Amino acid sequence: MRIGQTALKTKAALLAAAVLCLPDPARAGPADTYYERAFMVAADQRCGLFEARIDAALGAAAAQARGAALRSGAAEADLSATAARARSRAHAVSCQDPQLATARSRVDDAFSGWLRTPRMSFPGERGDWTANRMRSAGPGWRLKQTSVVGASPVAFGYAGQGDAQDMVAVVSFVGRSRPNAARIVLRDPTRVPRAWLAGEGLVPASSRASLWAAGVAPAERELLAEGRRAGEVWRFPASTAAALERLDPRETFAIEFHFRDGSVATAKFEAGDFAAGRAFLAMGLI
Known part of the structure; x- marks a missing residue:
């Protein structure tokens, strides 16, 4: 009886995946959508269902669904349990199951459109990530969120030329004074394991991790905010991406610009x- 029930549940999961693993499901709740996308990601990892670009698209959709579920009120612990159930179900499915083949075909069809999509916006509660996969002759932003510090515009994300891209912050400070150092501050998961959503959002100084910029240079014109003629580009280590992906989508992080007089300007x-936008970029330039 248990074996029969398990088989029926597995078939149901596969049929649901064939319908729900679309970029914008119309009738699934956020947690349900995350389960189905996590299921297909796990099945893909086990059975090698998709080519690399579809795999990246599915990963982006799963990350996006997780963010939507958290913003709708789902608890992080519940979503971790949801992902574990999805992996367990995927492990129980035969790679030759005809329903899995159906789900694979429908996911391929659904996400083939993403492969031709050059730009995408990933909305948040306060700030959006905008992604751009269009190949260009000069430097440009690949993934960006904008902020301000005082009257000075700040942009942060991935920028580069061709297939090369770095994690950078670009700022155009008003006036002559320029910072001599910059760092990203964010929750240190070894000190505060759960998402910090209290107060103004930024975790207390005693519980922050720091990622210092590795260097600074004049910013290319293409990276500047509209109407700005000059600015600086601060380059951060590649490990920054993993640190950001560990955050809850609702969390705040900040870039601090340190000046020689001891003052600090902070952009939140x-x-x-971010994880979804990064996975979207992994589909490659077009």
């Missing part, structure tokens, strides 16, 4: 669907 950002 929202973690949002």
Whole structure:
């Protein structure tokens, strides 16, 4: 009886996945959508269902669904349990199951449109990530969120030329004074394991991790905010991406610009669907 029930539940999961693993499901709740996308990600990892670009698209959709579920009120612990159930179900399915083949075909069809999509916005509660996969002759933003510090615009994300891209912050400070150092501050998961959503959002100084910029240079014109003629580009280590992906999408992180007189200018950002935007970029330039 248990074996029969398990088989029926597995078939139901596969049939649901065939319908729900679309970029914008119309009738699934956020947690349900996350389960189905996590299921297909796990099945893909086990059975090698998709080519690399579809795999990246599905990963982006799963990350986006997780963010939507958290913003709708789902608890992080519940979503971790949901992902575990999805992986367990995927492990129980035969890679030759005809229903899995049906789900694979429908996911391929659904996400093939994403492969031709050059730009996408990943909305957050306070700030959006905008992604751009269009190949260009000069430098440009690949993934960006904007903020301000005082009257000075700040942009942060991935920028580069061709297939090369770095994690950078670009700022155009008003006046002559320029910072001599910059760092990203965010929740340190070894000190505060759960998402910090209290107060103004930024975790207390005693519980922050720091990621210092590795260097600074004049910013290319293409990276500047509209109407700005000059600015600086601060380059951060590649490990920054993993640190941001560990944050809850609703969490705040900040970039601090340190000046020689001891003053600090702070620009705040929202973690949002950074992971989804990064996975979208992994589909490659077009």
